Amino acid sequence: xxxxxxxxxxxxxxxxxxxxxxxxxxxxxxxxxxxxxxxxxxxxxxxxxxxxxxxxxxxxxxxxxxxxxxxxxxxxxxxxxxxxxxxxxxxxxxxxxxxxxxxxxxxxxxxxxxxxxxxxxxxxxxxxxxxxxxxxxxxxxxxxxxxxxxxxxxxxxxxxxxxxxxxxxxxxxxxxxxxxxxxxxxxxxx
Numbered sequence: 001x002x003x004x005x006x007x008x009x010x011x012x013x014x015x016x017x018x019x020x021x022x023x024x025x026x027x028x029x030x031x032x033x034x035x036x037x038x039x040x041x042x043x044x045x046x047x048x049x050x051x052x053x054x055x056x057x058x059x060x061x062x063x064x065x066x067x068x069x070x071x072x073x074x075x076x077x078x079x080x081x082x083x084x085x086x087x088x089x090x091x092x093x094x095x096x097x098x099x100x101x102x103x104x105x106x107x108x109x110x111x112x113x114x115x116x117x118x119x120x121x122x123x124x125x126x127x128x129x130x131x132x133x134x135x136x137x138x139x140x141x142x143x144x145x146x147x148x149x150x151x152x153x154x155x156x157x158x159x160x161x162x163x164x165x166x167x168x169x170x171x172x173x174x175x176x177x178x179x180x181x182x183x184x185x186x187x188x189x190x
Contacts, residue, residue: 006032008065008096009152010056011144012073012088014048015040017055018142020149021063024156031134032063034145045084049091056095068096069104069155071111071147106154111147114154126150 004025011018016039021032037055039048059065070092073085093103109119116129127146130136130153140146 006065007152009148010070011147014084016144018144018148020152022152069151072105111154114157
């Protein structure tokens with residue numbers, strides 16, 4: 001579709017990697033696909049990294065995204081887990097860069113805040129808000145899949161595509177409630 005922008009969102013992981021693909025035309029957005037890559041069955045960590053790379057290349061070739069948005073590793077106490085997660089993120093970035101896609105990174109807190117308005121929201125709260133915003137009718141395989149979609153939608157919101165003020169009133173929106181009050185048709189409240 002002319003003028004359509006495709007965003008590939010990745011929730012990196014070496015056990016389960018979530019992904020979501022969003023299509024954007026103007027200020028309208030829709031989910032194209034979401035899913036997970038299960039890596040638990042592979043014992044070799046480096047094999048897992050290769051599978052992540054190969055699967056992302058396949059997603060890029062299938063959906064032709066314009067951009068990759070990826071969740072940044074969070075800082076935890078387990079250094080080995082952080083290192084593995086960072087490697088998974090790096091491989092995802094390398095796959096995108098090998099196909100000349102620009103890469104954008106967002107913290108888990110920024111993603112949650114963009115979707116729910118609350119940086120400390122749970123995975124379930126994020127999934128519930130995505131279900132409303134994108135009218136998702138199929139149950140995701142795991143919450144990692146909706147996390148991938150959340151990364152893509154966060155990137156859309158952060159890219160300035162959603163106006164921060166109402167041009168006709170000159171008002172700035174102070175949060176989701178104010179935005180929805182000024183844009184009642186943007187969210188299905190059922």
